Amino acid sequence: xxxxxxxxxxxxxxxxxxxxxxxxxxxxxxxxxxxxxxxxxxxxxxxxxxxxxxxxxxxxxxxxxxxxxxxxxxxxxxxxxxxxxxxxxxxxxxxxxxxxxxxxxxxxxxxxxxxxxxxxxxxxxxxxxxxxxxxxxxxxxxxxxxxxxxxxxxxxxxxxxxxxxxxxxxxxxxxxxxxxxxxxxxxxxxxxxxxxxxxxxxxxxxxxxxxxxxxxxxxxxxxxxxxxxxxxxxxxxxxxxxxxxxxxxxxxxxxxxxxxxxxxxxxxxxxxxxxxxxxxxxxxxxxxxxxxxxxxxxxxxxxxx
Amino acid sequence: xxxxxxxxxxxxxxxxxxxxxxxxxxxxxxxxxxxxxxxxxxxxxxxxxxxxxxxxxxxxxxxxxxxxxxxxxxxxxxxxxxxxxxxxxxxxxxxxxxxxxxxxxxxxxxxxxxxxxxxxxxxxxxxxxxxxxxxxxxxxxxxxxxxxxxxxxxxxxxxxxxxxxxxxxxxxxxxxxxxxxxxxxxxxxxxxxxxxxxxxxxxxxxxxxxxxxxxxxxxxxxxxxxxxxxxxxxxxxxxxxxxxxxxxxxxxxx
Numbered sequence: 041x042x043x044x045x046x047x048x049x050x051x052x053x054x055x056x057x058x059x060x061x062x063x064x065x066x067x068x069x070x071x072x073x074x075x076x077x078x079x080x081x082x083x084x085x086x087x088x089x090x091x092x093x094x095x096x097x098x099x100x101x102x103x104x105x106x107x108x109x110x111x112x113x114x115x116x117x118x119x120x121x122x123x124x125x126x127x128x129x130x131x132x133x134x135x136x137x138x139x140x141x142x143x144x145x146x147x148x149x150x151x152x153x154x155x156x157x158x159x160x161x162x163x164x165x166x167x168x169x170x171x172x173x174x175x176x177x178x179x180x181x182x183x184x185x186x187x188x189x190x191x192x193x194x195x196x197x198x199x200x201x202x203x204x205x206x207x208x209x210x211x212x213x214x215x216x217x218x219x220x221x222x223x224x225x226x227x228x229x230x231x232x233x234x235x236x237x238x239x240x241x242x243x244x245x246x247x248x249x250x251x252x253x254x255x256x257x258x259x260x261x262x263x264x265x266x267x268x269x270x271x272x273x274x275x276x277x278x279x280x281x282x283x284x285x286x287x288x289x290x291x292x293x294x295x296x297x298x299x300x301x302x303x304x305x306x307x308x309x310x311x312x313x314x315x316x317x318x319x320x321x322x323x324x325x326x327x328x329x330x331x332x333x334x335x336x337x338x339x340x341x342x343x344x345x
Numbered sequence: 346x347x348x349x350x351x352x353x354x355x356x357x358x359x360x361x362x363x364x365x366x367x368x369x370x371x372x373x374x375x376x377x378x379x380x381x382x383x384x385x386x387x388x389x390x391x392x393x394x395x396x397x398x399x400x401x402x403x404x405x406x407x408x409x410x411x412x413x414x415x416x417x418x419x420x421x422x423x424x425x426x427x428x429x430x431x432x433x434x435x436x437x438x439x440x441x442x443x444x445x446x447x448x449x450x451x452x453x454x455x456x457x458x459x460x461x462x463x464x465x466x467x468x469x470x471x472x473x474x475x476x477x478x479x480x481x482x483x484x485x486x487x488x489x490x491x492x493x494x495x496x497x498x499x500x501x502x503x504x505x506x507x508x509x510x511x512x513x514x515x516x517x518x519x520x521x522x523x524x525x526x527x528x529x530x531x532x533x534x535x536x537x538x539x540x541x542x543x544x545x546x547x548x549x550x551x552x553x554x555x556x557x558x559x560x561x562x563x564x565x566x567x568x569x570x571x572x573x574x575x576x577x578x579x580x581x582x583x584x585x586x587x588x589x590x591x592x593x594x595x596x597x598x599x
Contacts, residue, residue, distance in 0.1 A: 054599065094428075094598065094599075097428075097431070097432045098431065098432075099427075099428060099431055099432070099597070099598040100597040100598060100599065101595065101597060117434045117435070117436065118434075120432065120433060120434040120435075121434045123432065124432075125428070125429060125432035126429075127425065127428045127429060130425075130429065131424050131425055131426060132426060132429070133354065133358065133426060135357065135358065135361055136354075136357075144350055144354050145429070145433065147346065147347065147349075147350035148347050148350055148351075148430070148433040148434070148435055149433055149434060150434070189429075192429060193429075196433070196434070202432075
């Protein structure tokens, strides 16, 4: 697959205060995003995710480094014709209705005048806002603003979409809807650059991820390569037994309704546990083998840093 | 097309600003008050009404340009609407030019409204309208073009309060700088005179756009003066807009 976004050795320092004091935000970021993938850009708050995006979109200028979108400089109009962007906590012109708003944004792109009404209608349908088309944005809920924000990001039918925390502040249903739209974008052959700290969502939909901590990428690659398939712990919920019975088999915790939760770290000890439960006439309620999650990888990486 | 879209959106935004209507109300009040002043004054009442009326139109037009112009770019940055705008295939200068033209359109509408109020007053009292009156209004608009560009320039790198102060200072300096020219003419040749002349070259002379006296006293205005004032206003405005673009194009939106 071709590279659609190339970031090379990106550095950015912000200077603030009366006597300007430099604070390094990005420290040598390099990324290669391939066409047609959903790329997850992970990092704790303040890691530099939004700063990276702002550099890519030409909202701020890096001190050092090179950014290319589809082979063009990120500042060129040619590059911007191919991208869409949804910022974190978007705020829009609240006096416009959704139709006026999308109409205005399509005027800023290559959308032809005669195609505008149909385009606006399709986008409103895509994000499920056709019922609120005539409503001023000031009357929109946060979730609705997020969705209209996503619609404006897609107004020029971009090949590469940047989404900064698109699932933040949404209820579970709203998150699912946005996730579905992102997956649909991938199916249409678009590339999605998703910056987030909601790990479950990233894990569910991303092909590749990069973990950013303190302005540096400390891990990146395909999810299946990063997360080990090996079972790290097996969680067994048992009733009719005492915690003291399980000594030496793993970590034991008291749970609700007289149940105990046993965490077994070595797989070969599981038959022993089953025999013990049978002998003590106990009952197994659940047995869940846990593999390494993105969260484990993320927490581990952040702690290591 | 893109500049037009931004200009129309700016117009939609600006006409919703309550300050605009407050200033329009005070402008109307001052224009109407000129009739009362005319009753109290000795001399030609039409002259008093024209003088106070034109001065009100000019002053409130400038206040509109400054108070709305200084918040124009700042608001986009503060509310972060600029993020999505500049991510679209537009150049930064197109954004700036669109905002500028949108405000000019708003000011043109306001100027027409204030002029209409004034003309209704003249009509009700059966006072004649001099031909040069409309030229004077046109040059008020030329002055507003320059003041708006200045307000927007400051708005590119400063807060609305500071930008308002800077723009008001520019306006005040612009209307008293002609005194410097008089001083230069009376100064002996030397370094000081040269320095004063350089200073005068860079300081704005907004009196170039003031034709109130000529209109009130029915004095003829040579076409050469009109041409000079138009060129002066145009080149100064372009200079300020280029300066604003240069500052804006390298600005980080944190």
